[in-house]
Amino acid sequence: MPSVLPRIKTSSFPGVFVITLVSLCGMLFFNISDALGSKRTALVIGNADYSTSPLKNPVNDAEDMASRLKQCDFEVIKLTNADRRSMIKAVDAFYKNLRGAEVGLFYYAGHGVQVNGRNFLIPVDAHVTSESDVELESLDARRVLGKMNDAGNPLNIVILDACRDNPFERSFRTGSSGLARMDAPRGAIIAYATAPGAMAADGDERNGVFTGSFMEHMLQPGWGIERVLKETRKNVIDKTNGKQVPWDSSSLTGDFYFAKGTTVVDTPSPEPSSSGDSHSVKGTGSLKIQTNPPGAEIGLMAPSTDELKAMGRSPLSISHLAPGRYTVKAVLQDYEPHEKKIQVNADRTALVTFYLDPVVTKSKLYVNTMPLDSLVRIMNIVPRFYNGIELEAGRYDVEVSKNGYISRSSS
Numbered sequence: 001m002p003s004v005l006p007r008i009k010t011s012s013f014p015g016v017f018v019i020t021l022v023s024l025c026g027m028l029f030f031n032i033s034d035a036l037g038s039k040r041t042a043l044v045i046g047n048a049d050y051s052t053s054p055l056k057n058p059v060n061d062a063e064d065m066a067s068r069l070k071q072c073d074f075e076v077i078k079l080t081n082a083d084r085r086s087m088i089k090a091v092d093a094f095y096k097n098l099r100g101a102e103v104g105l106f107y108y109a110g111h112g113v114q115v116n117g118r119n120f121l122i123p124v125d126a127h128v129t130s131e132s133d134v135e136l137e138s139l140d141a142r143r144v145l146g147k148m149n150d151a152g153n154p155l156n157i158v159i160l161d162a163c164r165d166n167p168f169e170r171s172f173r174t175g176s177s178g179l180a181r182m183d184a185p186r187g188a189i190i191a192y193a194t195a196p197g198a199m200a201a202d203g204d205e206r207n208g209v210f211t212g213s214f215m216e217h218m219l220q221p222g223w224g225i226e227r228v229l230k231e232t233r234k235n236v237i238d239k240t241n242g243k244q245v246p247w248d249s250s251s252l253t254g255d256f257y258f259a260k261g262t263t264v265v266d267t268p269s270p271e272p273s274s275s276g277d278s279h280s281v282k283g284t285g286s287l288k289i290q291t292n293p294p295g296a297e298i299g300l301m302a303p304s305t306d307e308l309k310a311m312g313r314s315p316l317s318i319s320h321l322a323p324g325r326y327t328v329k330a331v332l333q334d335y336e337p338h339e340k341k342i343q344v345n346a347d348r349t350a351l352v353t354f355y356l357d358p359v360v361t362k363s364k365l366y367v368n369t370m371p372l373d374s375l376v377r378i379m380n381i382v383p384r385f386y387n388g389i390e391l392e393a394g395r396y397d398v399e400v401s402k403n404g405y406i407s408r409s410s411s
Contacts, residue, residue, distance in 0.1 A: 047110030058109035098151035112162025
């Protein structure tokens with residue numbers, strides 16, 4: 001029976017607490033992590049440096065898209081000019097991040113082709129001399145969709161700016177262009193740079209036409225993803241004189257906003273007011289406040305005071321405010337409170353939108369052991385332990401045992 005005492009190492013970072021115990025006979029691994037209901041994770045790939053038909057924009061597209069997503073609280077895995085092995089490893093890492101996440105997003109810019117109704121994303125090292133090579137040399141888009149579906153997270157987004165010219169067209173028998181249609185599984189939306197079977201422009205500026213237009217709209221206050229895609233479509237059609245029409249397939253059952261967890265402030269130009277408009281007093285400004293979800297209690301602190309005054313529930317308009325920098329706070333039961341300093345200017349209206357995050361009240365406990373068939377018990381709860389069990393926040397005594405091994409416990 002092993003008798004060497006384990007070496008204990010603890011580490012922590014937001015949302016995760018890990019205890020690792022190591023002995024000569026194996027390893028016991030505890031991983032307790034929050035149920036990250038607000039976690040967002042993304043995989044972004046941009047391939048441009050092809051030996052045949054290199055592209056101008058995809059690396060820029062991937063760099064800029066990754067930056068935008070980080071502004072929207074996404075954890076981002078980013079690859080540029082990736083070979084097939086790197087792409088597959090990144091998809092596997094993405095899958096691990098997806099488990100327990102609320103939102104997953106996959107973005108790809110580069111060459112993509114369809115063969116027999118299946119879509120393939122082309123690595124920069126692909127060696128294709130005929131259609132039969134594509135499956136072995138490329139990444140099947142179905143592999144990405146399958147991983148996203150297997151992860152079981154409630155919402156997934158796929159953005160494919162991959163409908164440029166086919167660099168292997170001379171080697172193909174079918175002559176199919178663009179990408180084939182893929183229907184979005186439940187809880188997902190798939191956005192294409194152009195319609196199935198059609199081609200997309202690489203673009204003459206820093207970004208491709210589709211990706212550049214998408215990024216222009218994705219951070220607009222109060223715009224759900226469907227509206228972002230609609231406005232992107234209109235913009236692309238206009239820029240390409242109708243030659244490129246973005247397309248999407250959706251089975252979403254709820255709303256998704258990229259500007260999650262942030263406050264968006266828009267100060268429009270002053271509108272002409274009638275003589276009887278009580279909201280327009282020369283030399284003062286006003287606030288229009290909305291929250292998602294609505295109904296939050298709004299508090300306001302003036303620049304010269306330290307007292308937060310209750311003003312009512314959102315949506316809410318507050319007028320006759322002296323110019324200055326105000327603190328606005330939104331509080332709603334079961335959601336995290338959020339506050340922001342807002343500049344109020346004379347004869348202007350500031351439009352303020354709060355996106356509130358739900359309060360996470362439970363955590364999930366996962367325990368991986370080596371040997372794998374060790375017995376795991378949580379000493380101070382009644383329910384029988386199972387991997388992924390939801391627990392109220394707090395400390396728990398965990399015991400791991402197996403015949404022939406020294407039992408170990410921790411809290």
